[in-house]
Amino acid sequence: MRRVRVLFAIGMIGTIGTMGWFVAATSAIAAESVTAPSASPASDARSDERTRMVEEQIAARGVRDPRVLAAMRRVPRHAFVPERWRGDAYADHPLPIGEAQTISQPYIVALMTELAAVAPGARVLEVGTGSGYQAAVLAELGADVYSVEIVEPLARQARARLDRLGYGRVHTRHGDGYQGWLEAAPFAAIVVTAAPPAVPPALLAQLAPGGRLVIPVGSGEQELQVHERTADGIRIRRVTPVRFVPMTGGRS
Ligand code: SAH
Secondary structure (H helix, E strand, O other): OHHHHHHHHHHHHHHOOOOHHHHHHHHHHHOOOOOOOOOOOOOOOOHHHHHHHHHHHHHHHOOOOHHHHHHHHHOOHHHHOOHHHHHHOOOOOOEEEEOOEEEOOHHHHHHHHHHHOOOOOOEEEEEOOOOOHHHHHHHHOOOEEEEEEOOHHHHHHHHHHHHHOOOOOOEEEEOOHHHOOHHHOOEEEEEEOOEOOOOOHHHHHOEEEEEEEEEEEOOOOEEEEEEEEEOOEEEEEEEEEEOOOEOOOOOO
16 A cells, blocks of 8 residues: 555656646647547446546546547556456556566556657557557557567567457567667657666667657666657656666667
8 A cells, every 4th residue: 555655656746847848748639639449349347447547547647638548548457457456457556467567557657658649650669568558558549559578478468468459450579678679660659668777779769750759767766758859869858756667688
């Protein structure tokens, strides 16, 4: 219970002060209101819990993009967590997914998705497939998703789960995300869901012009950052303190 409160506090502190102008920047994209194809049913036995999760944990903390909120309402998060944690699937904290890894707190998934500002049809790389949940949320926005996972059993399980749930269009690969996914680059957005001590150069190199890299950085204290490729170079925004599992793999 204590851990839950700490994570909540981290989210709230980060939201104050730093997010204001960014929300303004993304609202233009949100206003397009293009409907992404939905792979999952709009309602199921737990859709009321998802609606509450979106209102109380996500919208209440300042995530505004209606497409992101709709995607979070659609993806059946309970189908991405192990059986024994299903009851907690819509609670305000991360959950174990096996292999000492976790699925992120719903708010953090929504925040990172909003920061990625994904337009329908955009090509997006995720590093750290884990359960496949963040990849599914990105797919619901109509993105062409490429996701890399370094732990083989997790990569295999996520692939099977994504297929079962109708996210067959998400591309997955077992490998080291430090190197990105060269054959599919460049990407309009890259979302990294494990924390490296410093930003991997290959990921910056695979960002399209105008593209955004959303990444937790740090080996002790971590900070969520957005690195945007502008005409003048890389612009860095520091968003909020976070706590992610460390990124493993090669550091070259
Ligand atoms: N996005 C996931 C949560 C990821 S937890 C979800 O929605 O469920 C972080 C994941 O990153 C773990 O599965 C971990 O194995 C993976 N990971 C860590 N280092 C990596 C690397 N170098 N390349 C690819 N995946 C990595």
